[in-house]
Amino acid sequence: MEKEFTDIPVPTSLYKKIEEKIEGKGLTAVVSYVTKVLEDSLTKELETKGAFSKEEEEKVKDRLKALGYID
Amino acid sequence: MDKKVLVIGLDCATAEVVFDRKEELPVLNELIENSVYGNLRSSDPPITIPAWMVMCTGKDPGKLGLYGFRHRKNFSYKDIWIATSYSVREKTVWDVIGENGGYNCLVSVPPSYPPKPVKGDLISCFITPGDDKDYTFPAELRVELEENFGPYVFDVEFRTDEKDTLLERIYDMTEKRFRVLNHLITKKPWDFFMFVEIGVDRVHHAFWKYMDKSHHLYVEGNPYENVIVDYYKRLDGLIGELLSNVGKDTTILVVSDHGAKRMKGAFCINEWLIEQGDLVVKEIPTSPVSFDKVEVDWSRSKAWGWGGYYARIFLNVAEREAQGVVKIEDYKRERDALIERVSGIKGPNGEAWDTKIIKPQRYYQELNGDYPDLMIYFDDLYWRSAGTLGHGTKYLLENDTGPDDAVHAQDGIYILYDPKNKSSVRKDANILDIAPTILHRMGLAVPGDMRGNIIAKG
Numbered sequence: 001m002e003k004e005f006t007d008i009p010v011p012t013s014l015y016k017k018i019e020e021k022i023e024g025k026g027l028t029a030v031v032s033y034v035t036k037v038l039e040d041s042l043t044k045e046l047e048t049k050g051a052f053s054k055e056e057e058e059k060v061k062d063r064l065k066a067l068g069y070i071d
Numbered sequence: 072m073d074k075k076v077l078v079i080g081l082d083c084a085t086a087e088v089v090f091d092r093k094e095e096l097p098v099l100n101e102l103i104e105n106s107v108y109g110n111l112r113s114s115d116p117p118i119t120i121p122a123w124m125v126m127c128t129g130k131d132p133g134k135l136g137l138y139g140f141r142h143r144k145n146f147s148y149k150d151i152w153i154a155t156s157y158s159v160r161e162k163t164v165w166d167v168i169g170e171n172g173g174y175n176c177l178v179s180v181p182p183s184y185p186p187k188p189v190k191g192d193l194i195s196c197f198i199t200p201g202d203d204k205d206y207t208f209p210a211e212l213r214v215e216l217e218e219n220f221g222p223y224v225f226d227v228e229f230r231t232d233e234k235d236t237l238l239e240r241i242y243d244m245t246e247k248r249f250r251v252l253n254h255l256i257t258k259k260p261w262d263f264f265m266f267v268e269i270g271v272d273r274v275h276h277a278f279w280k281y282m283d284k285s286h287h288l289y290v291e292g293n294p295y296e297n298v299i300v301d302y303y304k305r306l307d308g309l310i311g312e313l314l315s316n317v318g319k320d321t322t323i324l325v326v327s328d329h330g331a332k333r334m335k336g337a338f339c340i341n342e343w344l345i346e347q348g349d350l351v352v353k354e355i356p357t358s359p360v361s362f363d364k365v366e367v368d369w370s371r372s373k374a375w376g377w378g379g380y381y382a383r384i385f386l387n388v389a390e391r392e393a394q395g396v397v398k399i400e401d402y403k404r405e406r407d408a409l410i411e412r413v414s415g416i417k418g419p420n421g422e423a424w425d426t427k428i429i430k431p432q433r434y435y436q437e438l439n440g441d442y443p444d445l446m447i448y449f450d451d452l453y454w455r456s457a458g459t460l461g462h463g464t465k466y467l468l469e470n471d472t473g474p475d476d477a478v479h480a481q482d483g484i485y486i487l488y489d490p491k492n493k494s495s496v497r498k499d500a501n502i503l504d505i506a507p508t509i510l511h512r513m514g515l516a517v518p519g520d521m522r523g524n525i526i527a528k529g
Contacts, residue, residue: 051153051155051156051157051184052155052200056201056204057153059200059201060153060198060200061141061151061153063198063226064140064141064153064198066228066230066473067226067228067229068230068276068379068455068470068473068475069118069119069120069139069140069141069379070140070378071361071362071377071378071379071459
């Protein structure tokens with residue numbers, strides 16, 4: 001079975017800054033914070049790139065027209 | 072987490088079948104007889120997007136900035152953007168549940184493409200461009216599903232006259248989806264499980280005129296009269312099988328995002344605006360054509376419209392639109408005059424219409440995104456809107472883009488089954504009440520910015 005978490009090393013100095021920022025001690029609190037920051041950053045990057053390529057957007061528009069949602 | 076909630080989402084499921092014919096649906100009937108249940112007033116607009124996200128965030132379309140599947144890009148005349156999962160910026164119930172340590176399993180809740188990270192598992196919905204895209208979170212889930220069940224079937228195209236083939240496809244899609252659901256519900260860790268079955272909506276749009284005696288195209292004794300109810304019966308059986316795989320302490324919530332009713336026709340909003348002098352085109356088309364293919368004289372046009380299950384109207388405002396003509400100081404007067412004229416639109420035989428008009432700036436507490444200047448429900452949504460031109464008439468008795476017999480009704484349904492409190496209570500609710508109710512049932516605090524109420528405390 002695949003592991004739920006991987007091991008990504010983080011500089012100790014950065015770890016301490018995060019602990020200070022979230023006023024929480026311990027690995028669990030830092031992991032939660034870092035996970036959230038990475039997820040938000042990844043989503044923003046993907047948003048900038050856009051959900052669809054030009055071709056995909058046309059395909060989805062045609063489908064939505066066929067479904068009556070748009071004309 | 073020690074509480075579990077299963078949300079059975081049936082897109083477009085309607086009281087006319089679920090409640091009025093519940094004796095024919097033993098599983099749903101059993102739930103109804105032991106639940107708080109009733110009509111569920113949908114969002115404005117009552118469309119799949121944004122209604123499911125209104126339901127799952129507890130925020131209305133104005134707050135979400137979502138008014139349908141497509142939106143204008145800022146104040147462009149023709150450029151649009153399509154709503155995707157990225158367009159949903161408010162927290163969903165599964166975000167809150169995940170933050171509190173709970174696991175989620177989400178299947179095809181629109182819009183869920185591209186698949187966003189979630190604490191748990193997610194399969195995207197019918198706006199996925201193709202099954203060659205990554206459509207799950209985690210990405211590896213797709214491999215697992217395809218190895219066991221083959222390619223995931225997101226949707227069917229219902230605008231066809233080949234009804235028998237279509238019906239086979241709808242059943243095939245639904246049966247496959249429930250095989251996937253049973254797999255996930257038994258194999259994955261979850262505290263919150265939600266799916267949306269789109270087949271109900273598709274079977275309504277394709278077969279409503281065969282069932283509804285008041286539909287103007289209904290024919291007595293037609294061979295498809297029982298198709299819709301038979302589909303619900305099969306769905307009822309599939310729900311029963313799914314429930315047999317769920318713990319007895321699970322709260323069950325059956326919901327729909329909106330209901331269905333007969334379509335009386337399509338009103339050609341742009342044909343009307345041309346007739347009224349609000350919209351000027353370089354050449355009137357002589358055969359049906361999409362509005363975005365028509366050359367508009369923007370320097371002489373005050374307004375134009377979009378089609379769909381409801382109409383959006385945009386004013387051509389100076390210094391807002393590139394060639395705007397309506398001065399900003401005249402905006403309210405022009406808009407209100409237009410409302411007056413739209414209110415007076417009658418049916419093809421002079422019959423009065425019960426048209427509803429929404430001014431977004433007045434209607435929503437907070438207004439975000441690319442909202443229209445007016446939202447119109449012609450004859451209370453009985454007449455859909457057609458933005459296409461070149462029909463030579465304002466009234467189409469059949470849809471302009473292919474066979475479609477039904478429109479959306481503003482009331483969907485809900486059935487809230489609490490295994491610890493089995494009593495049958497009829498109580499109508501609002502789609503904004505679902506998110507607070509789910510969080511309450513999960514034992515979580517309801518965020519203060521969710522406007523709805525908890526339907527029944529447990």
